Amino acid sequence: MDSSNPPLPPPTDLKATWEFLENGIEHIMNRLEEGLSYKRYMDLYTGIYNYCTSSRMNPGFTSEPLAGPGSNMSNNRGANLMGSDLYQNLQEYLQRHLQVIREGSSNYMDENLLRYYTENWEKYTTASAYLHHVFRYLNRHWVKREIDEGRKTVYDVYTLTLVSWRDNMFMHVERNVMDAVLALIERQRNGERVETKLVKSVVDSFVALGLDDTDSTKPTLDIYKKHFEEPFVKASEIYYRTESEKYVSENSVTDYMKKAEARLAEEEDRVKLYLHQSTHKQLINTCELVLVKNHEDIMVDEFQNLLNYDKMEDLNRMYTLLSRSSGLEPLRECFEQHVRKSGSTAIEKVSKEISENIDKEPRIYVDALLEVHKKYNDMVTKAFKGEAGFVASLDKACREFVNRNTVCKTSTSKSPELLARFCDSLLRKSSKNPEEGDLEDVLNNVMTVFKYVEDKDVFQKFYSKMLAKRLVHSTSASEDAESSMISKLKEACGFEYTSKLQRMFTDMGLSKDLNDQFKERTSGETDNGVDFSVLVLGTASWPLSPSTTSFNIPEEVEKTFQRFKLFYQNKHSGRKLNWLFHLSKGELKTNYCKGAKTGYTFQVSTYQMGILLQYNKDISYTFDDLRQSTDLVAETLSSQLGILVKAKVLNLKEEPDKPSRYELNMDFKSKKVRIQLNVPIKSEQKIEVEETHRTIDEDRKLLMQAAIVRIMKTRKKLKHVHLVEEVISQLSNRFTPKVQEIKKCIDILIEKEYIEREEGQRDSLSYVA
Known part of the structure; x- marks a missing residue:
């Protein structure tokens, strides 16, 4: 008989059975590379099966023919399953086997120790998988029964091999292994090429050895976290603290940021390369603390310098680093102040040019505002990734310098007035106006500035007056462009803001139809060579002031004039025509x-x-x-x-x-x-601007009064201070009401008996139904 395949032992002889099995186990554990024949595998499996189902404890039992390892043997219900002795002997064998390996490890250090450890680990776990299959019958019956009965110290064979490695090998060498791993990683951090698969194998072994003591079927990361992750993260913290402090003292802040960025990227790659994913959060958090948070102050101090010289790449690097440590708020505040200052400086630079070029004043002013906004909007997009906090800082800064700058010293209404005049220059017929496609882009830029204008009612008033003139004098460059601008304003401020503007276009269409009807009606009558046309416009929609002088209509056009009046009165009885000869x-x-x-x-x-x-x-x-x-x-x-x-x-x-x-x-x-x-006569233009501002003030008083009545009608009773707050809140999208003006409007409404002060409570108001 072949000596490599000894005969099966008697099923009731434990000593013979174990000697038979031990010989096979020895082959699997130490000489597996020579191969294991299927017959040898089946003999080992059968030896375990025969012993476990022997009739030593149950003489009346007659065993059935042996089946293969995949067969269902659950019909042998009469068997008093034997297995404890085999399990005990296997456990003792593994202890002896691992003691030999452990003793051999004392001959190695550093990287050689890692090679020895990982080679034996891989060999051991491969052999363990074979043992697990050989002892399948024991696992399926005796082990299962023991586990079901609550025995915590019994495991399936593969788990037993891991527990044995943990208790008899790992716990004795883990410190030396970990020291070698940390030394290898430090060498890699120092720029040396190292064998990373050694670290990967050690990590995998630490993870595999994590077993739940209460349920061996559930893996845990306890071993990995305690024996690998904790010392690794601690060593990383010490390494980077020492390196960063030294690097900062010898290099510039921008160079340090590059170094920190590179180190963080390396650690991200390290996790992917050979660490368990669960380490990512703690490792990166620790590195961010040491590399970023601990040096946050010097980076914040450098931020202004980077802004001054528009160092886009370095600004982006600083933003990326400080966003890791929640250190962006000081940057946002500094950025806001910088933009505000840049905007004010830009307006100061062009203020002289504005005063010397009155005709070009709106364009110079708006271009200066847009140039600052574009520059820093690009910075927010590229350097700060469009982060909401920086967008808000940009908006606050732009709102400040758009409404309060050198040009606006006399009045905050100057910005909306100039913006409206700039729109007028764009939408009026002129050879200097941009092409239609470019015009749309310019109008979008106008809306960018408009977004920051606080006194939007001022813009509305001037814009409507200028639109009226463009329509009345037929100087509008493009009806499509006019409609586009109104649509943008409607989108920004709502229907009410643009309702009168849209009504103007409706009136223009109605006037055209009216002129056509008049000419058709009077086509056969003599007109003394007069070509007459008229615009009939609704008083409520058009911001047109009445004539300031009487005027005798020349007799050459008097007949045609009277003829149209008669035509219109016959068509619309009860309507009154107010002639605006000055327009x-x-x-x-x-x-x-x-x-x-x-x-x-x-x-x-x-x-x-x-x-x-x-x-x-x-x-x-x-x-x-x-x-x-x-x-x-x-x-x-x-x-x-x-x-x-x-x-x-x-x-x-x-x-x-x-x-x-x-x-x-x-x-x-x-x-x-x-x-x-x-x-146009400049003196008349100046008077018109002053008149427009007066009407704005009157309109604001009416708006405030309407808001007060609306609020009080809804709330019935309200504290004075709360009423003021609500009025400001409701009107802030049109203009910012002054508290003193609101108080005056409250007093006016008390006199008109819309609201009243409550008796005994001077600070409370109630609505008078």
């Missing part, structure tokens, strides 16, 4: 000039038309003559005559002791055929 305009064709073959066309205001048409009767008038014939007030007549004299359409003749006369210049010459005489 009207016309064209006069001339044929009196000697130097022009075809004559000139004068583009004039209605008042200029009334003046010039007088010269169909005579070529020279005094100021009083023209005042009597036109019925214009002296101030208006004087300003209009000044324009005509400056354009040399009229000549001013002054003689001693005689009234000055305005004579028609028969020698008038111009390179242009169409001459624009209807130009």
Whole structure:
């Protein structure tokens, strides 16, 4: 018989059975690389089966034929399963086997010890898997029964091999092994190339040895955490504390940040490479504490310097590092102050240019604001990853320098006024305006500034006045652009904010239809060469002020004028037309000039038309003559005559002791055929701006009163201070009400008996139903 396959022992002879099994176990544990034949495997399995089902304890039992390892043997219910002796002998064998391995480890140190440990671990666990299969029958029956009965010291065979390694090998060598592992990792941190698979194998063994004492089927990380993770994290903390303190003392802050960033990345990779994932949080937290939190102050101190020189890459690095330690708040505060200062400085730089270029003032101002915003918005996006806190800091800073800067010293309403004028320059016909595609981008930029404007009611008032002029004078560059801008304002402030603006466009469409109907109605009637059209606009929607002077309509257009009035009154009985001659305009064709073959066309205001048409009767008038014939007030007549004299359409003749006369210049010459005489008068523009601000103040008082009544009607009773807070809250999206103005409005409403003070409580108000 082959000596490598000894005969099966008698099933009732424990000594013979164990000698038989021990021989096979020895082969598995020490010579597995030579291979294990299937027959040898089956003989070992059968020897265990025969002993466990022997009839020594139950003589009346007749065993059934042996089946293979996969067979179901649960029918042998009469068997008094034997297994305790085999389990005990196996446990003792493993102790002896591991003692030999342990003693052999004393011959090795450092990296050689790790190689010895990992080689034996891998060999041992491979052999253990074979043993587990060989002892399957014992596991399925005797071991299972013992575990079911609550014996905590009995394990399945594979678990037994791990427990034996833990108690007889690991606990004796773990300190030396761990010292070797830490030394190897430190060498790697110092830049040496090391055999990382050694660390990986040690880590895997520490993890595998984690067994729940109350339930051996449940793995734990207790061994790994206590014997590997804790000393590893502690060693990492000591290593990086020493390195960082030394590096900071010898290098710049920016260089240190690069070093810290690289070290943190290395530790992230280290976890992926050979550590258990559960170590990630504690390791990274410890590294962040040592590398970032402990050096937070020097980084915060360097932040301003990086901002001053726009060091985008270093700013991003600092943000990334400090976001790990929740140290961003000082950066946000510093960033806000820096942006605020940069914005104010930018406006100061262009303030002189603004004062010298009044016509370009809005564009210069808005461009300066946008340039600062774009620069720091890009910084927030790229360097600070669009983090909400930095976005809020940018918004606070922009709101501050947009509303309170050198240009706004006299009034916080200056920003919205200039922004509205900038919009007007964009949306008015001009060769300098951007193309349609570019215009949309510029309008989006306008909305960026608009977002920060506090007095949005001021912008609305100026914008609506300028829109009205563009529509009335047909100077709007594009209806699509106008609609786009209104849509943006609607999206930002709601329907109520833009309802009147949209109504203006509706009125323009209705006026066009009305003119078409009028021309169709009067197509056969004589009109003395007058081409007449009119805009009928709703008083409630259009911010147009009435004329400040009376005016006699020239007889050349009087007939057509009366004809339209009659047409409109027949169509809309009960409506009253208020004529705004100061906003009207016309064209006069001339044929009196000697130097022009075809004559000139004068583009004039209605008042200029009334003046010039007088010269169909005579070529020279005094100021009083023209005042009597036109019925214009002296101030208006004087300003209009000044324009005509400056354009040399009229000549001013002054003689001693005689009234000055305005004579028609028969020698008038111009390179242009169409001459624009209807130009704005700066004094009138200034008066209009002042009037607009006055109406804004009146509107604000009405808005505050309406808000107070609305709040009190809902709440019935309210403390004075709470009412003030709610009014500010409700109106803050339009403007920031002043507390003193709110108090005045409360007093007005008390006088009007909308609200009253409660008796005995001067600080409480109640609604008067």
